Amino acid sequence: xxxxxxxxxxxxxxxxxxxxxxxxxxxxxxxxxxxxxxxxxxxxxxxxxxxxxxxxxxxxxxxxxxxxxxxxxxxxxxxxxxxxxxxxxxxxxxxxxxxxxxxxxxxxxxxxxxxxxxxxxxxxxxxxxxxxxxxxxxxxxxxxxxxxxxxxxxxxxxxxxxxxxxxxxxxxxxxxxxxxxxxxxxxxxxxxxxxxxxxxxxxxxxxxxxxxxxxxxxxxxxxxxxxxxxxxxxxxxxxxxxxxxxxxxxxxxxxxxxxxxxxxxxxxxxxxxxxxxxxxxxxxxxxxxxxxxxxxxxxxxxxxxxxxxxxxxxxxxxxxxxxxxxxxxxxxxxxxxxxxxxxxxxxxxxxxxxxxxxxxxxxxxxxxxxxxxxxxxxxxxxxxxxxxxxxxxxxxxxxxxxxxxxxxxxxxxxxxxxxxxxxxxxxxxxxxxxxxxxxxxxxxxxxxxxxxxxxxxxxxxxxxxxxxxxxxxxxxxxxxxxxxxxxxxxxxxxxxxxxxxxxxxxxxxxxxxxxxxxxxxxx
Amino acid sequence: xxxxxxxxxxxxxxxxxxxxxxxxxxxxxxxxxxxxxxxxxxxxxxxxxxxxxxxxxxxxxxxxxxxxxxxxxxxxxxxxxxxxxxxxxxxxxxxxxxxxxxxxxxxxxxxxxxxxxxxxxxxxxxxxxxxxxxxxxxxxxxxxxxxxxxxxxxxxxxxxxxxxxxxxxxxxxxxxxxxxxxxxxxxxxxxxxxxxxxxxxxxxxxxxxxxxxxxxxxxxxxxxxxxxxxxxxxxxxxxxxxxxxxxxxxxxxxxxxxxxxxxxxxxxxxxxxxxxxxxxxxxxx
Numbered sequence: 001x002x003x004x005x006x007x008x009x010x011x012x013x014x015x016x017x018x019x020x021x022x023x024x025x026x027x028x029x030x031x032x033x034x035x036x037x038x039x040x041x042x043x044x045x046x047x048x049x050x051x052x053x054x055x056x057x058x059x060x061x062x063x064x065x066x067x068x069x070x071x072x073x074x075x076x077x078x079x080x081x082x083x084x085x086x087x088x089x090x091x092x093x094x095x096x097x098x099x100x101x102x103x104x105x106x107x108x109x110x111x112x113x114x115x116x117x118x119x120x121x122x123x124x125x126x127x128x129x130x131x132x133x134x135x136x137x138x139x140x141x142x143x144x145x146x147x148x149x150x151x152x153x154x155x156x157x158x159x160x161x162x163x164x165x166x167x168x169x170x171x172x173x174x175x176x177x178x179x180x181x182x183x184x185x186x187x188x189x190x191x192x193x194x195x196x197x198x199x200x201x202x203x204x205x206x207x208x209x210x211x212x213x214x215x216x217x218x219x220x221x222x223x224x225x226x227x228x229x230x231x232x233x234x235x236x237x238x239x240x241x242x243x244x245x246x247x248x249x250x251x252x253x254x255x256x257x258x259x260x261x262x263x264x265x266x267x268x269x270x271x272x273x274x275x276x277x278x279x280x281x282x283x284x285x286x287x288x289x290x291x292x293x294x295x296x297x298x299x300x301x302x303x304x305x306x307x308x309x310x311x312x313x314x315x316x317x318x319x320x321x322x323x324x325x326x327x328x329x330x331x332x333x334x335x336x337x338x339x340x341x342x343x344x345x346x347x348x349x350x351x352x353x354x355x356x357x358x359x360x361x362x363x364x365x366x367x368x369x370x371x372x373x374x375x376x377x378x379x380x381x382x383x384x385x386x387x388x389x390x391x392x393x394x395x396x397x398x399x400x401x402x403x404x405x406x407x408x409x410x411x412x413x414x415x416x417x418x419x420x421x422x423x424x425x426x427x428x429x430x431x432x433x434x435x436x437x438x439x440x441x442x443x444x445x446x447x448x449x450x451x452x453x454x455x456x457x458x459x460x461x462x463x464x465x466x467x468x469x470x471x472x473x474x475x476x477x478x479x480x481x482x483x484x485x486x487x488x489x490x491x492x493x494x495x496x497x498x499x500x501x502x503x504x505x506x507x508x509x510x511x512x513x514x515x516x517x518x519x520x521x522x523x
Numbered sequence: 524x525x526x527x528x529x530x531x532x533x534x535x536x537x538x539x540x541x542x543x544x545x546x547x548x549x550x551x552x553x554x555x556x557x558x559x560x561x562x563x564x565x566x567x568x569x570x571x572x573x574x575x576x577x578x579x580x581x582x583x584x585x586x587x588x589x590x591x592x593x594x595x596x597x598x599x600x601x602x603x604x605x606x607x608x609x610x611x612x613x614x615x616x617x618x619x620x621x622x623x624x625x626x627x628x629x630x631x632x633x634x635x636x637x638x639x640x641x642x643x644x645x646x647x648x649x650x651x652x653x654x655x656x657x658x659x660x661x662x663x664x665x666x667x668x669x670x671x672x673x674x675x676x677x678x679x680x681x682x683x684x685x686x687x688x689x690x691x692x693x694x695x696x697x698x699x700x701x702x703x704x705x706x707x708x709x710x711x712x713x714x715x716x717x718x719x720x721x722x723x724x725x726x727x728x729x730x731x732x733x734x735x736x737x738x739x740x741x742x743x744x745x746x747x748x749x750x751x752x753x754x755x756x757x758x759x760x761x762x763x764x765x766x767x768x769x770x771x772x773x774x775x776x777x778x779x780x781x782x783x784x785x786x787x788x789x790x791x792x793x794x795x796x797x798x799x800x801x802x803x804x805x806x807x808x
Binding site: 077459 | 593596597598600601602604605608609610611612614615640641643645646647648677678682683684685719722723726727753754755785786789790792794797798
């Protein structure tokens with residue numbers, strides 16, 4: 001199967017709902033998204049965030065200019081990836097969902113969730129099935145909204161926010177399953193992934209990352225706070241799980257702490273675990289392994305392989321055979337000093353001397369990690385995995401007085417900078433680096449078939465970079481740090497690049513007179 | 524995050540300079556004073572500690588504290604921890620110098636409303652009532668933390684006493700003495716900074732100012748403090764306090780970053796080196 005989209009296979013074998021998808025989103029569309037859509041968090045199921053669009057090229061990208069900007073009027077930073085379905089963009093912040101015309105940027109509707117006491121740390125976006133949008137809330141509910149007007153169809157509780165759960169993630173829709181995860185690092189809570197019926201809100205199945213809280217010598221944690229990926233051929237979904245709790249103290253939870261800091265392959269119809277791989281066994285540094293598990297079918301060591309790649313928060317780049325979960329490559333993509341080496345299964349071996357102590361340990365990377373939730377991208381033409389990295393050092397402390405609940409220690413970042421890394425997936429070597437400035441840059445990455453990489457730097461510049469060489473082709477100052485991942489689509493023969501920065505969603509395109517006129521897109 | 528002392532000092536200095544027309548006039552009239560502003564800041568905390576007592580004796584109505592807890596949890600808890608004792612990326616507010624200097628939100632309010640983009644803290648648009656409640660909650664948590672018996676979360680000066688003084692002295696002579704002198708620039712450093720703050724500062728002094736010389740195509744040169752640099756623009760602040768910038772593509776420039784040597788050491792330190800160095804620097808009172 002060629003994963004560089006479109007997906008060839010249409011035989012999903014999954015039960016599709018019987019409703020008529022006249023104007024909404026048929027889940028079959030997610031298997032083969034059209035150029036005038038971005039129907040899921042990652043665009044397609046692969047997590048590559050690589051677009052086939054070629055109107056904007058390295059030669060003409062210098063002319064890229066503002067098509068429109070949508071002002072949310074809020075101080076909250078946009079961290080969401082917008083959906084684009086039938087010419088309408090849907091995007092979010094905590095307690096807010098907007099529907100905006102993708103051609104003009106004017107608002108169609110705005111939904112506000114009632115005031116609540118959940119964590120308002122960020123929001124990644126909605127997902128869609130038929131006429132319905134699925135939105136997770138700061139107090140860990142899942143809403144089904146009518147995509148036509150933003151009215152609530154149903155509202156179900158995912159977890160008890162009073163215990164310390166919240167949710168920020170964009171659900172993954174596979175057939176008639178809406179897959180949702182939860183967050184909750186400040187309490188000893190159990191993570192889970194739940195499959196929900198898109199029509200009724202009823203639970204279809206639930207996979208728990210860890211044993212129930214209170215199990216002796218066991219761990220809690222393993223939150224499922226980012227969107228996974230899916231391979232329709234092998235019918236497996238891939239999901240990353242978060243750190244164990246207590247976070248910075250490992251003693252009360254001996255062993256590897258499965259399935260925290262893991263990549264798991266599950267059957268989407270049953271939630272049964274097929275395989276797992278653990279990037280950070282017995283983590284004591286808050287390094288969730290929730291970064292996108294990117295799927296690609298390509299050559300590895302001379303053989304065609306079905307691959308899964310992750311640039312993990314703990315500083316290692318992993319390549320797995322995604323049919324078995326077996327490691328093919330493990331290599332750091334920046335400074336790391338916490339492991340004694342890599343074991344026979346490709347897992348870093350944590351150095352006990354680098355667990356937090358009362359007098360402190362110098363650790364690379366810092367708690368935010370060598371990368372975090374903003375999406376990476378994979379460019380098949382060059383074989384480059386592009387990730388916004390944050391080389392960093394920090395000091396980690398933990399003492400018995402910190403107890404064994406929640407955070408259980410303290411850590412302080414000492415130094416960091418941002419670099420866009422172009423990793424050769426076959427070797428893990430860095431082919432080029434592009435400096436993005438001091439501190440964290442934070443923007444996600446998008447690549448296009450024409451050879452452009454879109455991202456942002458630590459100063460708030462949106463950048464278009466030559467994927468082959470790492471050289472800057474275009475930039476514009478957006479006014480503040482870009483905390484979201486860019487997307488692209490083509491409407492009426494015109495390619496747009498969307499970048500959310502601060503509370504503003506910017507749409508860039510080539511000037512109208514530079515684009516050949518075509519008739520309206522047939523929807 | 525890091526270098527709390529600096530953050531609060533510089534903020535305090537900023538507030539001072541704008542609050543007092545006299546000071547403001549002074550710095551405008553006699554440019555070199557502006558350059559000295561950061562150098563003078565170490566003397567500020569002693570003045571500030573007067574305000575400190577005022578803030579700490581302040582009590583807040585339980586209802587306000589309770590409301591503040593909810594708003595804090597919702598907006599601030601992720602980074603600063605639900606109990607304000609520190610969390611992902613945000614510092615322990617119960618030990619923050621700025622909080623100890625705050626009187627009824629006169630400092631905290633500023634930070635909440637304006638954020639600290641350079642440190643990764645967003646600004647928050649909270650109604651005044653909510654802001655007052657958040658301030659009450661933070662002070663209440665601080666009082667609770669200070670009155671808590673036995674060990675508590677956070678890093679105490681006593682935690683950082685595991686190093687060897689002699690080994691630290693040797694390490695200093697071999698790795699630091701080319702730029703620093705115990706009798707010169709570091710004289711009294713341990714009186715100005717203690718514990719975690721001292722350690723953070725020697726690991727990487729975030730406020731160390733880089734110098735830059737920009738050469739125009741004509742050969743004309745400008746020298747000053749590095750004020751801005753991204754891939755496209757370089758900016759400096761000259762000796763008169765004026766900011767000037769140029770497109771990077773049109774000029775040549777040379778940056779002298781005194782903190783770069785600290786970054787290089789981060790890649791080389793053993794944990795013992797850090798604790799030993801701490802033992803030595805603590806003696807420079």
